[in-house]
Amino acid sequence: MWYFVVPEVVFGEDALSRLAELKGKSAFIVTDKNIVNLGFIDKVKEQLSQAGIKSNVFDEVEPDPSLQTVRKGVVLMNQYQPDWIVAVGGGSVMDAAKSMRVEYERPDIKAEEINPFISDLGLGTKTKLICIPTTSGTGAEVTFAVVLTDTADQRKLGLINCEILSDIAIVDPAFTVAMPPQITSDTGMDALTHAVEGFSCTWKNDFTDGLCIRATQLIFQYLPRAVKNGQDMEAREKMHNAATVAGIGFGNSLAALAHATGHSLGAVFHTPHGRAVGLFLPYTIEFIGDAREELWTEIAYALKLEVPKGKKAASVLAQAIRDLSRNIKQPLSIKEAGIPSDKFNSSMEKLIDNTMADGSLIVSARVPNVAETEKFFRYAYEGKSIDF
Template identity: 35%
Template sequence: MSSFVVKTKVYSGVNAFNYLKDYPIKNACIITDPFAASSGMVKLLTDVLEEMGSEYRVFSDIVPDPPMDVIVTGVSKIMDHEPDAVIAMGGGSAIDTAKAISYFYLQISGKTKPLCVAIPTTSGTGSEVTEFAVVTDREKNVKYPLVDELMLPDIAILDPRLTLSVPPAVTADTGMDVLTHAIEAYVSVDATDFSDTLAEKAVKIIFKYLPMAYDNGHDIEAREKLHNASCMAGMAFNNANLGINHSLAHAIGAKCHVPHGRANAIILPYVIAFNSGLRVISDDDCSKAMRKYAKLASLLHVEAGSNRQSVKNLIAKIENLSEALAIPTSLAAQGISQEDYKMFRNEIAAAAMVDACTPTNPRKPSNHKLRELLDMCYYETAL
């Protein structure tokens, strides 16, 4: 038995903001990041709200890797405002912050859930259609994935105009995050035919359109395709969950402050090799994962005469994409010093073992195996 649920209503395309006019929003709280607030992006939203006769307040004290103190401040502002709509606008950090603020506000106040609208300005997290939010404990240098249906947005607005100013490096990092979402959802132990369909489409879009958007950030078609792929991958992993790629990336980001999508991109080839058993005698879990990875290789037209070689070809294709996007090939090349790596290696592995994404990984890891995998990622061990 399996289930697949999509509760968020998605509006996509240029001028998708206009769909908000279908909703009786009277008193909105806009949660956004400083760049979206100062660059004029938010005006695309507030112009529509003003046409609707809606009142609104803007909370823009958002920072990357949302810490608890910012969330607490946001909860206080919402409790004073009591909005009928919470509108999150920004990258993954802004949307995750808004979801966490709404969640804790509901827990404390006991009020009816306000309409939750998510408007991403990057094509990466898929947070606009998931019940996940990642928050940071800065004192402990730990990232905590929160998972609760209350955090699932009611509406997602996908307007590609918001992504035209995203710089190439961020386009690359967030795009590789989408690819990792799709691949991890595809091989998850909770994957279904429904999540697989979305994951497959997202993978195909990323390989075609991510290099185009990276080379020309104002290619509106490529931007729209990436925005849609991010949303599709979000729907896939919201139902199937993820795996140790994200578990490790969460911990590496918290300890070593590597951008999330970049950490995922660096780790991805090594996780695929681990899950498919390329370096060990395959067990049943490895064999199943290898078949799924080989199917992706076929989808991308790099299949070979055996599943093992097909997986190797898939890894090579991912590595070629990363190279085209100027993404480092190891944690050392990313700039993590050997001293810091040795200091945090055991803590990263331990944190990944208890991460919410680990239980659905296709191959059961151990602390020892994760440390070995990290060593391969740091020292760029040949696969």
């Protein structure tokens, strides 16, 4: 049995005004200090007040949110008893809010216990969740997975359950205008990696294919523009839509090898998520190669890339992604990402272990063994195309 889940998605200019139509008494806004300083929370509160909803703000979500932060938010939620939770921010904020919502509605379940096999979370009776992304990349507004950090144990927890999905995603491009070029570029590469991996992993399906292909086209067309000029509202809007479309796509399929290796690199060297997974995407396509040649051909066709006779679509597509990356100032190799070779070499065992333990690896159309994983990292360090 397979299923496809998606929240109500409100998009485009003025999407935020959806808040003024809500029915309820109080909202609990989850965000971070940076978003407050940008004035976004005032805009959100203004719309909520038009609906007669009073709001409280929790602005303490940190990058890579911790279980401890989630607990802190839940204490306040219990105090305020909100009937709406509104997350305003990037993936970290939305993941924190999704987790808080579970503990608030189900005090008998701890966030770290969320797993795909709980079939009756019964969320939605006490509160509903709205996600308003301020970056165009993670897709967390439409996915049912969260990543939390247990600071006491120094470990990352990937938690999945299809009921933790938001009720409404508000995809309003106005919230992305202030995003600096580097973050636009990094998060855009995350969205591209979701789209390509969602289309090519072994859990791909008829419901997600079209979404992943369309998102790939939009990102190729509009990401360079959004990076070059943050005020280009057409590019901002298309990128914001693309990230959510890719989120629905890979959220109902899965991400694979580029995410497994990207998570691994990020855990050791703190490379931003999108930069890390985007870096590995062309190497991933080359490594999977013939196992998905038909699909690389489909993507190449959708992007109007020419595949000359005697050449593989995998290498043409990998090159096109490298050209895009170069254009938006992404590193093409681990070396270019600024990681010194001595630190890279001494971390090899950890990099391999992390990759092997990553849940994304199992849906890769070709799964590397330990020796191949090491070789993969070494090639990616030097910027060498995969030839094995």
